Amino acid sequence: MCDLDAKRLTAMGRRYPGTQTTTDYKSLMADPELDAVAIATPVWTHFDFAKDALEAGKHVLVEKPLTASVAEAEQLIELAERSGLTLMVDHTFVYNGAVRKIKEIVQSGELGDLLYFDATRINLGLFQDDINVVWDLAPHDFSIMDFVVDGQPELLSAVGSCHIKQGIENIAYVLLKFPNELIAHFHFNWLSPVKIRHTLIAGSRKMVVYDDIEPTEKVRVYDRGVTTRSESDVVDKEAAYQTLVSYRTGDVWVPKLDSTEALHYVCQEFLSAIAQSRRPLTDGQAGLRVVRLLEAAQRSIGAGGGPVRL
Amino acid sequence: MCDLDAKRLTAMGRRYPGTQTTTDYKSLMADPELDAVAIATPVWTHFDFAKDALEAGKHVLVEKPLTASVAEAEQLIELAERSGLTLMVDHTFVYNGAVRKIKEIVQSGELGDLLYFDATRINLGLFQDDINVVWDLAPHDFSIMDFVVDGQPELLSAVGSCHIKQGIENIAYVLLKFPNELIAHFHFNWLSPVKIRHTLIAGSRKMVVYDDIEPTEKVRVYDRGVTTRSESDVVDKEAAYQTLVSYRTGDVWVPKLDSTEALHYVCQEFLSAIAQSRRPLTDGQAGLRVVRLLEAAQRSIGAGGGPVRL
């Protein structure tokens, strides 16, 4: 274990007596016994640490977001490829029971065609002074969307506002357009009086509501939607539209979720990916896709909401 | 009372025996006994009916939105001015207990400077085939914002998507920028599995949450926010930022609301405005401001989200 804070290091050392501790990460890199490292440090340090680790022949698990820029992410991927090492990013939500259940439901086709993805992640948050609300909160929802939704967005536009510190947005709205009619929208906010973690995933047949505040019933599947028929089927040309479009509301289903801690599966996936020398579920590419969105959002906010092609 | 549907007309006539009924609105206009008319018809008909009524010397109360375009609204205002008649738009929410209480709180300065206004109005809605979700739902929230927030937005950008019928957006996001750091954001949606009517109004000192679904506790005032101090006050340059920015969370207050039906006050205001020949609270100008936002939103959606100067 490596930490610059000696006190914390000692405490952790006591708790996990099997481990050795150091305040000098170089010694970790130098240790031939060490096969893999996990990096949980500020975003701007990810690249250097991961690069050193990969060059020292270690497999690497990096805290999200993978890096502070697309360029950095691409370098790490390329480096891992070349050296045949596992590079994994800790997109934790991808491994929790709720999101895995949603993925399962979406993949089953039960929802029909995806129409929109709407995520709200707001609360009175811990303000960062090096990164804004997008870099702080968006990695969660971007990685969830990246995991659940097939296909890539082609256009992003974002707006934000700085109410506490110049240059550090504390509220932001991000919109993504996909090739089809699918759109995704996100609301990130450090300055909300109430805590909301609410995601809507609407399909042409069914819809999912994911409320992460709910202690147990986090995922709800609504058998609701709209039925449309082709003009040709309609006789009565008078009330044409009404007969063309009609609601459908049925039962609601609240699936039981695997309550195992996500981190457990994160570690499991990292180890088995190394053992089987295969790509982990959340590999460098997944990390890169999320960083690309973060970078684009930053650029769009800077441009006052102008659309950024992805 | 005038209605093209003779059956409904008879039923209403029975219920309000004092009234005379007709299917020909011209006869209303011609009736010298008639001082004022209320128009509750499809949006695209508002202008003609209101114009005829004003030209016939009647005071006019029009269902929201006032008209289908800015040009029409301006004409009606000009016409009412010239003929010294009362032109009022039925922005119902402006007259309900919750919104009036919020206005009172904002005006008292209790919230401090307004930082953002965030409104969500979504449900599995009744689809219209002549107007989209913005023209259907936005008049509510635009009129609430127009009433509660001082100052005018200078920039609008909006995006929408048509999942049911080409050319009729069923989901839309609208963003408004004000001269200061204040931003307003709106989510309108006819295709949500759940019904949400949720508005956040954040000030520098306190914040209001308005949940219109709540049976009684619709308005909650949170004594929460962020305290920032000027660099100069801070001694310890180390932990500078942490000492500069800190939370404040205090009590929550749920004010009792006047539960009188809004429509009661709408009528009252219309009559007293006529009697005192004064501007009603929601006059033609208020109607115009809302129509201007609707028109701009439509234009921005058409332009794929491009910003529209107001």
Next chain:
Amino acid sequence: MCDLDAKRLTAMGRRYPGTQTTTDYKSLMADPELDAVAIATPVWTHFDFAKDALEAGKHVLVEKPLTASVAEAEQLIELAERSGLTLMVDHTFVYNGAVRKIKEIVQSGELGDLLYFDATRINLGLFQDDINVVWDLAPHDFSIMDFVVDGQPELLSAVGSCHIKQGIENIAYVLLKFPNELIAHFHFNWLSPVKIRHTLIAGSRKMVVYDDIEPTEKVRVYDRGVTTRSESDVVDKEAAYQTLVSYRTGDVWVPKLDSTEALHYVCQEFLSAIAQSRRPLTDGQAGLRVVRLLEAAQRSIGAGGGPVRL
């Protein structure tokens, strides 16, 4: 239509022009054209009106509770039997979508053996000065239980307290014991700051939660319970108990409900029972069973909670 309040009578008459109105109920009884009457008056008047109507050869639908005493209820039943007339009590809840769905679920055996029935019906209520909170609120929950649960309770005990007016309980708790291990408990309260309409129906296999405040998702079926195995199956005698008793928590199902107004089905049932000269679903016996519980509760409260054999 008959009402002592002439003003209300006129208003109703206008609204339903087909009807004749009178302030003298005797004239109703005398009218040979009249086949059936519906009685919605204070409880203590039910018996006299219903008796007169039955003796005048009219079928009768009585507002709940059927009568103010068991003796009265028995007389009406006997009278209706003799004269071959339909006597029905308006246990409205028995006809609403939520309760009918619950009945359906219980009857299907899906819940397994019923273990307990727990109902809470509290709010800041309209105080009555002639009847207490039990006679006011209990008819709802007693009739729901009577409809949903098979078998009759054999023991009742109830306690109450009078905080506003001597002799008029404004809060009461009622407990029912059935021959098996099933128990039913009720909390009635006119003096609660919050409105709660919450019923738990627990079975050995599944459990139902009925929340009547919920706008749409009133009924929830929980696939939760406890699994017990016989000692013999258990090898490890150490952790015997833990292996004998274990939880089961599965999905939650929120069935779609028929939203038709209950009163619609009440009238339908009354008419078809008359037409087919058959017992209505909520006949005199159902009314009697509820009145018996009300009377017993009153007696038990008087006796300071002493158990009353039913």
Next chain:
Amino acid sequence: MCDLDAKRLTAMGRRYPGTQTTTDYKSLMADPELDAVAIATPVWTHFDFAKDALEAGKHVLVEKPLTASVAEAEQLIELAERSGLTLMVDHTFVYNGAVRKIKEIVQSGELGDLLYFDATRINLGLFQDDINVVWDLAPHDFSIMDFVVDGQPELLSAVGSCHIKQGIENIAYVLLKFPNELIAHFHFNWLSPVKIRHTLIAGSRKMVVYDDIEPTEKVRVYDRGVTTRSESDVVDKEAAYQTLVSYRTGDVWVPKLDSTEALHYVCQEFLSAIAQSRRPLTDGQAGLRVVRLLEAAQRSIGAGGGPVRL
């Protein structure tokens, strides 16, 4: 630290390196260096351990409930008195922010006269095989009531049912009557599909709702109640009652709560009580009062709900 489980002991020892560990509690008692002990073991062992500790001259903090019987509790109190040692019971809830705030509000007289106390503590619980749901859950609510409400109940009646294991009630209802019109009611349940921790405390002027599931807004003070006037004040003898009794509904106030962990204050109180050789807030007497209620509830359940004089 003493524990029979050597493995757990080692783990704890590592975590708190300052401490010495043993599996033989006699050695603790023998240690002259040791001034005080905290006992967190099964209920039926509390008495022996606490007795030995007191006889060994140690101050004692015992997990709730204090003992398995009134007789045991009285002996411990007497023993502590004689030897001038501190005997404290860990009624944790008495030390948490929500309950302390409620106590503060009740003591301020803001609520007026207390009318009723209604507590529901239900969930799909961990079944015990040595104690029933009352001994498991009631200590929480009994200690809260004992702390918040002045005056002692004089009558208790309780009913329960065993659905999983004979002789071990998994659901129970307990009612307490106080000298005045105040009543307290409790619902304890190990077999509920939903988790509810809900307490109503109604006063003649205001009412408190304490919802322990709520993450932050646990305590709500409702300015609601009933206003009654003496007959004499009323002129109109017609509508007498209506003018005598009327509602009052005002604002709701959600006070900010101290979020410090209760256990922190428990330890603090134990230490300062020893240091100042004074009675702790939750002393032996408080423990005894709760055990008396538990014992009485057990007896009443055994007697099929018969009232037990306290």
